[in-house]
Amino acid sequence: MIHHCTIGQALPTGAVIREIAAEKDLPAGFDAELAGKTVTIRRKLAPEEMIMGLGQAVGGVNRRGQRLRAWNSDDFSHTENKECLYGSHNFVLFINGAESVGLFLDDPGEIFYDLGFTHPDEAVITACNGGLDVYVLRGGTPAEVCRELRRLTGASYLPPFWGLGYIQSRWGYASERDVTEIVENHRSRGIPIDCVSLDIDYMDHYRDFTWDRRHFPDLKGFAAAQKADGIRLVPIIDAGIPVDENDTAYVSGREQDVYCKKADGSDFTAAVWPGRCVFPDFLRPETRSWFASQYRTLLDAGIEGFWNDMNEPAFFYSDEGIAAAYAVADELRGQNLPLEAHDRLKGAFTSLNNSREDYRRFCHTYRGGKVNHERVHNLYGWGLTAATAQALREDAPGERRLLFSRSTIIGAHRDGGMWMGDNSSWWSHVLLNLKMLPSLNMCGFLFCGADLGGFSCDTSPELLLRWLQLGAFTPLMRNHSAHHTRLQEIWRFDNWEAMRGAVRVRYALMPWLYAQLMRAGLTDSLLFRPLCFDYPEDGEARQVEDQMLLGEGAMIAPVYEANARARHIYLPEDMLLIRFRDADDLDTLPLKKGWHRVRLEANEFPLLLRKNTLLPLAGPAERSRDIDQRHFRVLGWCDRAVETPFYQDDGLTAAPTLAEGNALLTADPAERTGRLVTREGEWATDVSRVIWE
Ligand code: MIG
Numbered sequence: 001m002i003h004h005c006t007i008g009q010a011l012p013t014g015a016v017i018r019e020i021a022a023e024k025d026l027p028a029g030f031d032a033e034l035a036g037k038t039v040t041i042r043r044k045l046a047p048e049e050m051i052m053g054l055g056q057a058v059g060g061v062n063r064r065g066q067r068l069r070a071w072n073s074d075d076f077s078h079t080e081n082k083e084c085l086y087g088s089h090n091f092v093l094f095i096n097g098a099e100s101v102g103l104f105l106d107d108p109g110e111i112f113y114d115l116g117f118t119h120p121d122e123a124v125i126t127a128c129n130g131g132l133d134v135y136v137l138r139g140g141t142p143a144e145v146c147r148e149l150r151r152l153t154g155a156s157y158l159p160p161f162w163g164l165g166y167i168q169s170r171w172g173y174a175s176e177r178d179v180t181e182i183v184e185n186h187r188s189r190g191i192p193i194d195c196v197s198l199d200i201d202y203m204d205h206y207r208d209f210t211w212d213r214r215h216f217p218d219l220k221g222f223a224a225a226q227k228a229d230g231i232r233l234v235p236i237i238d239a240g241i242p243v244d245e246n247d248t249a250y251v252s253g254r255e256q257d258v259y260c261k262k263a264d265g266s267d268f269t270a271a272v273w274p275g276r277c278v279f280p281d282f283l284r285p286e287t288r289s290w291f292a293s294q295y296r297t298l299l300d301a302g303i304e305g306f307w308n309d310m311n312e313p314a315f316f317y318s319d320e321g322i323a324a325a326y327a328v329a330d331e332l333r334g335q336n337l338p339l340e341a342h343d344r345l346k347g348a349f350t351s352l353n354n355s356r357e358d359y360r361r362f363c364h365t366y367r368g369g370k371v372n373h374e375r376v377h378n379l380y381g382w383g384l385t386a387a388t389a390q391a392l393r394e395d396a397p398g399e400r401r402l403l404f405s406r407s408t409i410i411g412a413h414r415d416g417g418m419w420m421g422d423n424s425s426w427w428s429h430v431l432l433n434l435k436m437l438p439s440l441n442m443c444g445f446l447f448c449g450a451d452l453g454g455f456s457c458d459t460s461p462e463l464l465l466r467w468l469q470l471g472a473f474t475p476l477m478r479n480h481s482a483h484h485t486r487l488q489e490i491w492r493f494d495n496w497e498a499m500r501g502a503v504r505v506r507y508a509l510m511p512w513l514y515a516q517l518m519r520a521g522l523t524d525s526l527l528f529r530p531l532c533f534d535y536p537e538d539g540e541a542r543q544v545e546d547q548m549l550l551g552e553g554a555m556i557a558p559v560y561e562a563n564a565r566a567r568h569i570y571l572p573e574d575m576l577l578i579r580f581r582d583a584d585d586l587d588t589l590p591l592k593k594g595w596h597r598v599r600l601e602a603n604e605f606p607l608l609l610r611k612n613t614l615l616p617l618a619g620p621a622e623r624s625r626d627i628d629q630r631h632f633r634v635l636g637w638c639d640r641a642v643e644t645p646f647y648q649d650d651g652l653t654a655a656p657t658l659a660e661g662n663a664l665l666t667a668d669p670a671e672r673t674g675r676l677v678t679r680e681g682e683w684a685t686d687v688s689r690v691i692w693e
Helices: 142-153 176-187 219-228 248-255 285-293 296-300 319-332 339-350 356-360 373-395 427-442 461-471 496-522 539-543
Strands: 030-035 038-044 050-053 066-070 091-096 099-106 111-115 122-127 133-137 166-170 195-198 232-238 269-272 275-278 305-309 362-366 369-372 402-405 417-419 477-479 548-550 554-556 566-571 575-582 585-591 594-599 605-610 615-618 632-635 642-647 662-667 673-678 681-686
Touching (some): 091 122, 091 142, 099 122, 099 142, 133 142, 176 219, 219 232, 248 275, 269 319, 296 373, 373 402, 427 548, 496 642, 575 594
Parallel strands (some): 166 195, 232 305, 632 681
Antiparallel strands (some): 030 038, 038 122, 575 585, 575 605, 615 632, 673 681
């Protein structure tokens, strides 16, 4: 039952690219037991042991004490008690002093994690699918174990440079006019922007691969005009295809027989936005190719990026489910409804969404055999992402394109990034955003970010501002909100200039952030790490979960509380505090290792930089393509001549390599200018702001 170091035989979550050292059993400290179809893995936890990984979940970076579950779920209320969200990332990292061990459970069914929830000193993992592929990863340091996971399951998706630009989004943008208005309001105020994402409202009656011809009479011409202005449109694609004889995608898919089936062989249907839908059986490569081919019209219209939604898959109800609910309503109609009867009536309807029964009603075809959906549920989102990635690859084999998805599993990190789903405009979700970053990175998802400002509920000017200040550092920087909530575009708020400052800082940092992301991706490293990864001996650093190390040599420490005008920041070594207000408005202060209370007015946010590390800032730009990547103003605190590794490429070509992008920033106290050294040449940098000690 414990397969070591073999190819992901069961299902295609992990394409193994190289074998790792073979083992016969689970290593010491673990026990495994098989009873019927249930596999239980137990581990006694040492007093100081930490448990990390598990990607997308509420709670801390150290997950000890939590109870979690791998079951991809469409749940728009990310409260503390939630055991699962949209993605299942079955990589658990146990860190016990100098010893760290990772388990990767390559299984697409439900898995339960009791990580010291029932008994504080015991972790229990239970998988119910019968066979379970467990990969034991023991590389040494936590970062090395995470690298092993990437070597096993594949390298992370990397976006084009423009994918790091600011994206404005909202459920509700429905026309060329809406998009034009949004872009104009950013441009006229000098708020940088690169993309507008289009939610389901752009579609014709919520049908995938269509658009509303009244509101987008000439999508191709419009997309081209926007692109000329440096704006890309990024439309949403959902999983369900409407059962509609007039729908081209539906008819072609039926002809090719690509939809998931019920036991009687008929197509399974459930309702989503357009009403009754069928669901492509993405486990079949033929289906993925068919789905990929459906993107043709949108690609021909000039679309270069997509976001994938509802791919858990999410259902509103099935015919069977709603019939049963109506039956309860009929039975109870006209009756007095005491508590139990009222609960039954209400429950009959409120339990329709994403019901377990519906997931059991249909099958996939996998390698010629039938598999009930229940057993492979967590793979569905991957399939949609893989199909979209295929479409983008076939359309532009030589280019990187933008893709992020809602429902994911380890393996999907090769094909696209992800956003964190339907958060809320709550202060606690700023912190959740921060804490989820390293956990997702550990599982291979580097290109990620949350809905800045919050998706549901009304945001406030201060909340959006503080969230943008965090988003300035996340690879995906997207402001997104739900319909019927307060309008959330930057320019609508009194403090829009402070918000613009955060976006401008992002654009000034973009070449550097891109370099950090690419270097992390190309070396199978983490972009965001908890402090204990780099400072394992530092007892204080172990405790800190509201600051994250970023790339090579930097650390973020966002403000995530209302009305806060200062925060405590722990420096695990001497660092330079950079307090940003705007791209050209900042101050710096060398600080010693230890705790500091740092003043941060509402319009200020910090970046901490290790001593003898150089940070390049680009000049102001309102589009990613306008960023001058040759002339930088460099910040740093140095006590000697330094060389900081950097990375630059054309931001677009597929299959980038570290060697091609390798670059260097240098500064020397004896010279008045520093240098940017790339394979293409050398450029002088302005090092007048470097502090020499
Ligand atoms: O259940 O397309 O997470 O970003 O705006 C709502 C409408 C469906 C959920 C996505 C959200 C998107 C919304 N979608």
